[in-house]
Amino acid sequence: xxxxxxxxxxxxxxxxxxxxxxxxxxxxxxxxxxxxxxxxxxxxxxxxxxxxxxxxxxxxxxxxxxxxxxxxxxxxxxxxxxxxxxxxxxxxxxxxxxxxxxxxxxxxxxxxxxxxxxxxxxxxxxxxxxxxxxxxxxxxxxxxxxxxxxxxxxxxxxxxxxxxxxxxxxxxxxxxxxxxxxxxxxxxxxxxxxxxxxxxxxxxxxxxxxxxxxxxxxxxxxxxxxxxxxxxxxxxxxxxxxxxxxxxxxxxxxxxx
Numbered sequence: 001x002x003x004x005x006x007x008x009x010x011x012x013x014x015x016x017x018x019x020x021x022x023x024x025x026x027x028x029x030x031x032x033x034x035x036x037x038x039x040x041x042x043x044x045x046x047x048x049x050x051x052x053x054x055x056x057x058x059x060x061x062x063x064x065x066x067x068x069x070x071x072x073x074x075x076x077x078x079x080x081x082x083x084x085x086x087x088x089x090x091x092x093x094x095x096x097x098x099x100x101x102x103x104x105x106x107x108x109x110x111x112x113x114x115x116x117x118x119x120x121x122x123x124x125x126x127x128x129x130x131x132x133x134x135x136x137x138x139x140x141x142x143x144x145x146x147x148x149x150x151x152x153x154x155x156x157x158x159x160x161x162x163x164x165x166x167x168x169x170x171x172x173x174x175x176x177x178x179x180x181x182x183x184x185x186x187x188x189x190x191x192x193x194x195x196x197x198x199x200x201x202x203x204x205x206x207x208x209x210x211x212x213x214x215x216x217x218x219x220x221x222x223x224x225x226x227x228x229x230x231x232x233x234x235x236x237x238x239x240x241x242x243x244x245x246x247x248x249x250x251x252x253x254x255x256x257x
Contacts, residue, residue: 007213008211009201009211009212010042010212011045011201011213012042012216013044013194013215013225015046015047016217016218017215017216017238017240017241018033018044018244021147021181021182024057024060025060025061028245031062032249032252034063036248036251037063037067037071038067041070041072041205042070043074043201044073046076046077047076047137047181047186047224049076049133049135050076050091052075058089068084069084074201076134076186076188077186077192077194077196078192078200078201079135079192080094080133080134094133094134095192097134101175102131104172105175106129108168108171108172109138109185111171116167118160120140121141124141125146126145134189135186137185137186139183140157140161150181153183158182175187175188175189176188178193197228198231198233209233210232214235214236215235216237217237219235
């Protein structure tokens, strides 16, 4: 087990780590994160938009307001940063795509769908292609799809998604193209991934990388958390929210010793 007492900042992935895919953080996670915030700074980084962070993370987080300045949100792989001040969440920066860049990305998606003879499912839940301002995301069964629907699609179609992502990379060499979650393909400006996110966190919060620890569910080769290793941060691979709760409980015990 990685020890926490010598770390100043814990960085968590969101989807699949603090919460099940696109599900709201539960009461147990909220409670234990509150206890962690009493002793550490916490950052949350993910591919979702700020609105997704609000719905999935903040909506379920019930911690005292005086602890929120110790919590830092980095949506869309840290191409945005939100901090809490004077009782509200404020945007520090957002590296937004231009209209021309968005048009090129959308065109590449449509070309890729045709080239792979890909047909969207008849039943979708929310937007299939979402403009997140700093990122364009394709979600095969829609942004709001239940986890079971995503799993079912992934079991049958993940190889198609990987092939389409490869095609997108060839079409958009000047952008960053990566798969995320079970059904998504994300596109941002070049160099924006979770390694970039760790470096931005170091710069903005003034916490050296060796004083951080990253916790995520996809640190394996090809996983969307794997790039953090390039930044040199200590990492812990978890299977999901229940393992995260157990990990934090162990840290809290260690911190008292």
